[in-house]
Amino acid sequence: MADRPNPRHLQLSIIIQLLALFFRSSALFSPPDSHLISCGSTSPITLHDRRIFLPDATYLISSNPKISISADANAFLQSNSYASVYQSARIFTAPSSYEFDIRSKGIHIIRLHFYPFSSGSHNLAFARFHVLASGFVLLSNFTASSDSPLKEFMLRVDGEKLVIFFVPVDSSSFAFVNAIEVISAPVDLVEDKARFVQTDQVLSFDGLSKQVMETLFRINVGGPKVTPFNDTLWRTWVPDNEFFHSDSVTKIVSFSGRIMYRKYSASREVAPDSVYNTARIIDVVNSSEVSSRMTWKFPVDHGYKYLIRMHFCDIASLALNELYLNVYINGYLAYENFDMSSATGEVLASPYYVDFVADMGSSDILFVSVGPSGFAGQSRVDGLLNGLEIMKLNNTVGSLDGELPFSLLLHSSRGFFSGVVRSLICWSAFVMLSVVGFMLILRWRAESRNQIAWTALPVDAAGVKIAKGGQFA
Numbered sequence: 405m406a407d408r409p410n411p412r413h414l415q416l417s418i419i420i421q422l423l424a425l426f427f428r429s430s431a432l433f434s435p436p437d438s439h440l441i442s443c444g445s446t447s448p449i450t451l452h453d454r455r456i457f458l459p460d461a462t463y464l465i466s467s468n469p470k471i472s473i474s475a476d477a478n479a480f481l482q483s484n485s486y487a488s489v490y491q492s493a494r495i496f497t498a499p500s501s502y503e504f505d506i507r508s509k510g511i512h513i514i515r516l517h518f519y520p521f522s523s524g525s526h527n528l529a530f531a532r533f534h535v536l537a538s539g540f541v542l543l544s545n546f547t548a549s550s551d552s553p554l555k556e557f558m559l560r561v562d563g564e565k566l567v568i569f570f571v572p573v574d575s576s577s578f579a580f581v582n583a584i585e586v587i588s589a590p591v592d593l594v595e596d597k598a599r600f601v602q603t604d605q606v607l608s609f610d611g612l613s614k615q616v617m618e619t620l621f622r623i624n625v626g627g628p629k630v631t632p633f634n635d636t637l638w639r640t641w642v643p644d645n646e647f648f649h650s651d652s653v654t655k656i657v658s659f660s661g662r663i664m665y666r667k668y669s670a671s672r673e674v675a676p677d678s679v680y681n682t683a684r685i686i687d688v689v690n691s692s693e694v695s696s697r698m699t700w701k702f703p704v705d706h707g708y709k710y711l712i713r714m715h716f717c718d719i720a721s722l723a724l725n726e727l728y729l730n731v732y733i734n735g736y737l738a739y740e741n742f743d744m745s746s747a748t749g750e751v752l753a754s755p756y757y758v759d760f761v762a763d764m765g766s767s768d769i770l771f772v773s774v775g776p777s778g779f780a781g782q783s784r785v786d787g788l789l790n791g792l793e794i795m796k797l798n799n800t801v802g803s804l805d806g807e808l809p810f811s812l813l814l815h816s817s818r819g820f821f822s823g824v825v826r827s828l829i830c831w832s833a834f835v836m837l838s839v840v841g842f843m844l845i846l847r848w849r850a851e852s853r854n855q856i857a858w859t860a861l862p863v864d865a866a867g868v869k870i871a872k873g874g875q876f877a
């Protein structure tokens with residue numbers, strides 16, 4: 405009798421499970437601003453991760469004819485999370501923009517998708533254009549590549565609208581975009597301070613949240629690719645194999661227990677479980693020998709500063725206070741004797757991240773290394789890393805891509821000049837000439853009235869005439 409499931413209990417357990425599901429999903433991050441648009445499409449498109457991309461027409465500001473094109477279904481693309489929004493594109497032959505209403509000021513994640521397909525008379529691989537927003541240059545003289553169709557930026561929005569401009573480089577060129585995401589970032593995603601790594605010391609870098617950043621690399625160290633489907637902020641994390649170079653004996657570890665997220669520390673929005681539950685570690689082979697560092701190498705552009713965010717979660721130690729490590733950026737000591745256990749409030753498997761800023765100067769390769777600390781005593785692990793993100797910071801002219809500032813690029817396009825600006829210049833010239841002419845007429849009339857008054861004076865006021873005569877006598 406006890407073995408037969410009681411329908412009442414069954415109902416109750418279903419209700420409890422539904423409630424649990426409800427509370428779990430309500431705990432997920434829901435951004436105040438979330439604009440997802442599929443450019444050039446006429447109906448909403450749903451991705452595998454269940455996000456819905458709306459048609460772009462209501463966001464679009466363009467005086468030119470609106471051109472949209474669509475691609476034939478591309479079998480090669482099917483593995484891409486965004487394949488369904490890479491089937492259409494909006495094309496701009498003159499400067500155009502999209503305008504987004506911002507409900508919650510602060511840092512926003514902007515993802516722009518440029519998948520260059522060819523359709524009819526348009527080959528999107530030939531597009532050459534600038535992308536600008538909020539006084540900053542995001543991309544300049546840009547051509548799309550199917551190897552990296554996604555560009556991600558973090559930008560602080562202080563106004564009620566965000567405008568993103570697409571400007572063809574000249575009148576013979578054009579711009580395009582497949583899809584745009586504008587999402588409020590969780591408040592804890594960007595801290596204002598970071599460790600500013602110099603050759604011989606580490607200073608404090610302030611004002612990080614005021615910079616515009618472009619995400620260049622987002623790595624799940626020792627783990628598989630994480631797609632937007634499995635990330636709290638719809639990010640993509642790739643494995644580290646391609647970037648990893650090391651002489652030391654490293655081992656990949658994974659963890660099936662619970663990741664202990666803590667208040668005021670890295671949250672699930674900073675990086676998901678799938679990043680923290682895998683890591684690469686330096687294995688202690690012979691405790692009387694010093695292990696060497698493990699190093700990752702990234703191709704970057706010289707002349708910029710970069711934010712390097714390193715994600716740690718001690719899923720390898722068997723006890724607390726065993727893991728100490730050193731971090732090196734471009735070979736310089738960036739963090740000495742980093743103590744995992746005290747950083748995470750004496751909790752194992754609890755995530756923590758450290759932000760570094762490095763100035764690349766004239767070098768094009770960024771090196772990030774983790775090595776053993778002088779403290780390492782009885783530990784069986786000499787170093788560990790779970791995740792790594794590398795963001796480019798804007799330069800002093802407010803650009804992420806070259807030395808030309810926003811205002812210059814916005815008005816650089818010949819098409820723009822021949823159109824809007826030229827007519828604006830003609831019109832203002834006309835207005836100025838009319839004003840000058842009008843003022844001349846007024847002055848002429850005033851002068852002729854004065855002359856009349858002058859000649860009338862002697863008749864009416866003899867005293868004045870005497871005074872005047874006396875003065876000139």
Ligand SMILES: *[C@@H]1O[C@H](CO)[C@@H](O)[C@H](O)[C@H]1NC(C)=O
Pocket residue numbers: 545
């Ligand atoms: C734009 O890129 C093309 C090809 O890479 C190059 O020839 C041209 O000089 C660039 N223009 C500017 C203004 O940087």
Ligand SMILES: *[C@@H]1O[C@H](CO)[C@@H](O)[C@H](O)[C@H]1NC(C)=O
Pocket residue numbers: 630631633634678
């Ligand atoms: C999401 O993660 C789960 C568990 O790690 C995995 O089995 C699944 O394939 C992932 N899904 C996608 C779409 O990446």
Ligand SMILES: *[C@@H]1O[C@H](CO)[C@@H](O)[C@H](O)[C@H]1NC(C)=O
Pocket residue numbers: 690691692693
């Ligand atoms: C560990 O290293 C020391 C010093 O290099 C060496 O003498 C010893 O044989 C090594 N032990 C093992 C187990 O490899």
Ligand SMILES: *[C@@H]1O[C@H](CO)[C@@H](O)[C@H](O)[C@H]1NC(C)=O
Pocket residue numbers: 614615616709797798799800801802
């Ligand atoms: C980025 O741009 C802002 C605003 O123009 C500027 O204050 C800041 O110094 C720039 N960042 C760098 C690293 O030059």
